[in-house]
Amino acid sequence: MNINIKKKNMEEANKNSGQNLGIAALITAIITFVLAVIPCVGMIAIIPGIISIVLASIGLSQAQRNESPRGVVMAGLIIGVVATMISFSQYFVTGKLAKNIEKGKWTEKIQEVVDDVEDNVIRDLEDANVSIRIDDGEDKVEINVVSGDSDREKILEELEKVNEQVNDSTPGGK
């Protein structure tokens, strides 16, 4: 009687060990999956990914030996493999990014952007009206600078008019 109970307990323990490993593998695989798709930590996810695959493989072999259900173990194995593959792909991503930076592709682009921004700022400043006001209670100083394109055009027009008048009044003309 006692031997029978012990046998039953042993069988149950064997069945559970495969199942427990499957649960552990599935949890590790799900966590790996979430980590693998986050670029910042994706490369580290390869470690729990491999752990989940190992756990699932052992669980699967135990489940096959004891003819216990394999659903959880298989789910752990599949998710673990996919997560590890995504994590592994991050190495290629980093490699490609590093290559692009080495070739200077991106540094050129960054320089172009910086130049564009610089041009825009200068253009904006040309049209800007700068006003500086200093007030210390007793004295007040106010400086207004207008450096717009329209003002420059006006100055040029005025200069041209003056030039024309000078040309008209020059002696010796027929």
Next chain:
Amino acid sequence: MIVPRAENKTIIWQNSCLREPYIIINFSLGLVILLVMAYSLIFSPDKDSYPVVCIHEKITGEPCVSCGLSHSFSLILRGRINEAFEWNRYGMRVFLFFSSQLLLRIVFSFFYISYPLTRKQLIIYDATGSSVIFLLTFMPFLIWIFRFS
């Protein structure tokens, strides 16, 4: 103390339910999500003392699409949503994913124990729904990864 038969049966049934793989998985995932939240609460976004650094940024010098996610999480938990958006625009989305998953783990576990006849359907709905939410949340990150690889 003698436990009445019906009560004893209920205790045994509940114990067997708690040993179910689905419940153990739900419990573990819930615990992981709570740990993520605790991590975001412990580290202050103003001190910038996060232990996790972006490997991409370290190697390439370029920030990746998930840079600032820890900052964003900490700020969301402190109610500074606008700042969180500035740190990482997908921070709120990922935070909502984790929050919804925590809620779903509790709700699905309750239904799993309460309605034993619909367990298979429940697992199918859970797996499908969670996968869809996961894809919707992490799509920008996945696109970023596969654009370069």
